[in-house]
Amino acid sequence: MAVKRTKKPLSKRRRTPVTAVVPDAGPGLHPGKQSLLPNIHSSDVPDPLSVLKSLTPSGAETTSTTSSLLTIKSSKAVARKKSSLATAQLIRRYHTLNKELSKCLARIESNNSKSTSGLRQGAIQSQQQTATDLARIAEIRQEMDDLGGLDMYQKASTLGQSKQRGGDSSKWLIPILENCHPQLDKKAGPALRLLDIGALSPHNYQKYSSWIRTTPIDLNPQDPLITKMDFLEMPVPAQKGDLFDVVCLSLVVNFVGDPTQRGEILRHSARFLVPGTGILYLVLPLPCIQNSRYMDHELLVEMMDSLSYSTLVSHHFAKKLAYYAFKLDITPKDRRNQPKKSNQPLFPKKLRHDKPNRNK
Numbered sequence: 001m002a003v004k005r006t007k008k009p010l011s012k013r014r015r016t017p018v019t020a021v022v023p024d025a026g027p028g029l030h031p032g033k034q035s036l037l038p039n040i041h042s043s044d045v046p047d048p049l050s051v052l053k054s055l056t057p058s059g060a061e062t063t064s065t066t067s068s069l070l071t072i073k074s075s076k077a078v079a080r081k082k083s084s085l086a087t088a089q090l091i092r093r094y095h096t097l098n099k100e101l102s103k104c105l106a107r108i109e110s111n112n113s114k115s116t117s118g119l120r121q122g123a124i125q126s127q128q129q130t131a132t133d134l135a136r137i138a139e140i141r142q143e144m145d146d147l148g149g150l151d152m153y154q155k156a157s158t159l160g161q162s163k164q165r166g167g168d169s170s171k172w173l174i175p176i177l178e179n180c181h182p183q184l185d186k187k188a189g190p191a192l193r194l195l196d197i198g199a200l201s202p203h204n205y206q207k208y209s210s211w212i213r214t215t216p217i218d219l220n221p222q223d224p225l226i227t228k229m230d231f232l233e234m235p236v237p238a239q240k241g242d243l244f245d246v247v248c249l250s251l252v253v254n255f256v257g258d259p260t261q262r263g264e265i266l267r268h269s270a271r272f273l274v275p276g277t278g279i280l281y282l283v284l285p286l287p288c289i290q291n292s293r294y295m296d297h298e299l300l301v302e303m304m305d306s307l308s309y310s311t312l313v314s315h316h317f318a319k320k321l322a323y324y325a326f327k328l329d330i331t332p333k334d335r336r337n338q339p340k341k342s343n344q345p346l347f348p349k350k351l352r353h354d355k356p357n358r359n360k
């Protein structure tokens with residue numbers, strides 16, 4: 001069902017930078033289960049790849065001496081559960097490190113600008129802080145490497161996409177696209193262009209290739225069919241005909257450590273869509289929406305409205321994930337004459353739900 005939000009009068013709308021506050025939560029983590037997962041350190045996981053391999057369902061112990069089918073099944077289930085926990089822990093630790101890394105980098109950048117303009121005492125303090133941050137960055141990078149780096153994170157996420165864990169998130173989008181394009185002849189060739197950002201597999205939409213043409217991109221492609229590309233540096237299509245009908249950001253925004261960059265990714269997505277019909281498909285871990293002190297459904301919708309996604313076509317909260325489909329306005333703000341932007345964030349970090357068990 002399409003929910004058309006009433007627009008504020010133009011004079012009341014703010015147009016300053018968006019800072020998307022999406023708290024850390026690994027993909028596929030159920031809010032209620034988070035406290036059961038201790039924070040892991042590199043020393044706790046000496047060789048994540050072998051942990052993952054040994055714990056994958058196919059590696060479950062099912063020897064010929066196993067006395068009954070029931071035992072085989074339960075040992076597989078236990079192995080699957082352990083595998084699930086190992087991947088979830090790895091993903092979560094990677095996210096935490098990524099976020100801390102971004103904070104250190106942002107602080108260094110801000111201290112650099114302070115030390116060129118500020119007072120001597122302040123400059124000394126900034127230099128000390130920068131030295132501390134640089135040392136911490138080295139530790140963080142080492143721990144990330146020890147965990148297997150982005151490559152291992154992606155392998156863990158791919159495991160999280162496997163059918164046993166609910167599959168990839170493309171299936172929720174398909175009925176929405178069918179509803180949005182009722183006249184579309186699915187046999188007449190791939191009429192819809194879809195940009196899959198942060199694609200772990202190039203085959204997520206293969207079943208629908210008769211009517212959807214997919215362009216998968218990723219920072220670190222796991223398949224030669226995926227283009228290596230940082231979306232933030234992806235050039236905006238020069239021709240109208242090169243715009244996309246769908247942009248997918250499935251479990252990507254929460255992956256990004258820096259809140260300003262999260263906002264930038266969402267803002268940049270609007271430049272790739274066909275105005276008036278283009279759909280942004282946004283998937284986030286459910287705790288980002290339902291278990292955060294700073295973010296919730298209403299704030300997300302308000303933020304998206306400020307980025308020219310004023311129509312929430314549909315949303316759905318599953319056990320672990322929140323799915324959103326937003327439609328791009330017919331006249332996106334980026335393509336209007338805008339007054340000069342202020343440096344103040346449009347959505348500063350503000351406490352919305354002060355409850356003890358909520359994510360920070």
Ligand SMILES: C[S@@+](CC[C@H](N)C(=O)[O-])C[C@H]1O[C@@H](n2cnc3c(N)ncnc32)[C@H](O)[C@@H]1O
Pocket residue numbers: 027150154157161168169197198199200217218219220229230231232249250251252255256283
């Ligand atoms: C958790 S995986 C998401 C996988 C998949 N989309 C899914 O729904 O399961 C996040 C992916 O986003 C990619 N990513 C993050 N920032 C990106 C950027 N700026 N440009 C392209 N890919 C990016 C990462 O490399 C990583 O592979």
